[in-house]
Amino acid sequence: MTTELTLPEDIHPDIRLIDDQFLGLPHLIGTYVLLGDEPALVDPGPSTTIAGLEAGLAADGLSFDDIRALLLTHIHLDHAGATGTLVTRYPHLRVYVHQVGAPHVIDPERLIRSATRLYGDDMDRLWGEIRPVPESNVTALSGGETLNLGRRMLHVYDTPGHASHHVTYFDPASAAAFVGDVTGVRFPDTNYARPATPPPDIDLEAWHDSLDTLLELDPSQLLLTHFGPGLKPEVHIESFRERLTRWAQVAREGLEDGESESVQINQLRTVAEAELDAANVEDEVKESYELATPIDQSWQGLARYWRKRADV
Numbered sequence: 001m002t003t004e005l006t007l008p009e010d011i012h013p014d015i016r017l018i019d020d021q022f023l024g025l026p027h028l029i030g031t032y033v034l035l036g037d038e039p040a041l042v043d044p045g046p047s048t049t050i051a052g053l054e055a056g057l058a059a060d061g062l063s064f065d066d067i068r069a070l071l072l073t074h075i076h077l078d079h080a081g082a083t084g085t086l087v088t089r090y091p092h093l094r095v096y097v098h099q100v101g102a103p104h105v106i107d108p109e110r111l112i113r114s115a116t117r118l119y120g121d122d123m124d125r126l127w128g129e130i131r132p133v134p135e136s137n138v139t140a141l142s143g144g145e146t147l148n149l150g151r152r153m154l155h156v157y158d159t160p161g162h163a164s165h166h167v168t169y170f171d172p173a174s175a176a177a178f179v180g181d182v183t184g185v186r187f188p189d190t191n192y193a194r195p196a197t198p199p200p201d202i203d204l205e206a207w208h209d210s211l212d213t214l215l216e217l218d219p220s221q222l223l224l225t226h227f228g229p230g231l232k233p234e235v236h237i238e239s240f241r242e243r244l245t246r247w248a249q250v251a252r253e254g255l256e257d258g259e260s261e262s263v264q265i266n267q268l269r270t271v272a273e274a275e276l277d278a279a280n281v282e283d284e285v286k287e288s289y290e291l292a293t294p295i296d297q298s299w300q301g302l303a304r305y306w307r308k309r310a311d312v
């Protein structure tokens with residue numbers, strides 16, 4: 001890939017990207033603001049970044065009193081951890097979420113337990129408060145819906161793979177697709193889209209189908225939570241697909257060889273590091289990739305997928 005394949009990194013004029021400044025660092029988690037007569041947010045991020053989000057809104061003369069809806073691509077805490085806290089503070093907010101994720105925002109106990117397995121003592125530092133969302137605020141989605149946010153229309157697509165409960169929101173006016181983590185993680189000024197494959201419900205077949213769904217939409221832009229717009233959608237999706245396939249293969253071969261878990265994780269790490277080097281990613285940005293998508297978690301998610309299939 002060459003840099004001519006990248007697009008200027010600006011977004012449609014009625015869509016804003018707020019850098020939530022997660023852990024005080026740039027570009028780790030982003031929230032999109034859909035401006036208009038009924039403004040909405042795509043992926044509000046975790047509770048620990050609410051102040052950053054408020055500052056970002058204020059830059060556009062907005063506050064949470066103006067925001068009508070929170071559109072969740074999926075319920076992982078880096079995307080949606082703040083939802084319950086925000087709805088408690090601003091009870092007028094409507095929350096859109098995949099029907100499989102909806103019960104877990106209404107009662108987050110299982111979500112918290114599952115995240116605690118991954119993050120342990122770091123839960124509070126990373127994600128902060130995680131509150132339940134009243135059922136009456138929640139609209140459950142299954143894909144195929146058209147949402148009307150004032151004059152703005154959004155189409156909802158079921159896009160599992162990274163999570164079983166992942167949706168993509170497509171804005172036909174700008175042809176922008178809010179893809180959450182379906183097309184991986186890619187930081188500004190790089191052309192490297194890295195898979196994020198954490199447990200518990202990676203599903204590779206579903207993921208490839210979701211990538212096909214995105215290609216069929218022919219979006220003008222893929223808007224990633226981590227982070228921002230970037231490569232031409234087709235180029236991005238196909239190079240991401242290749243990496244996802246490669247990573248899955250590496251994990252599978254490691255399981256077949258029966259090496260220890262730490263050896264297998266290092267095998268995947270070696271592959272990822274070579275990819276970062278080949279893409280000329282700077283050292284500081286390499287650290288961001290590891291923070292956003294820790295290799296050990298990605299290995300765990302892929303290993304779990306293969307074990308569930310009982311092929312290996």
Ligand SMILES: [Zn+2]
Nearest residue numbers: 078079181225
């Ligand atoms: Zn994420």
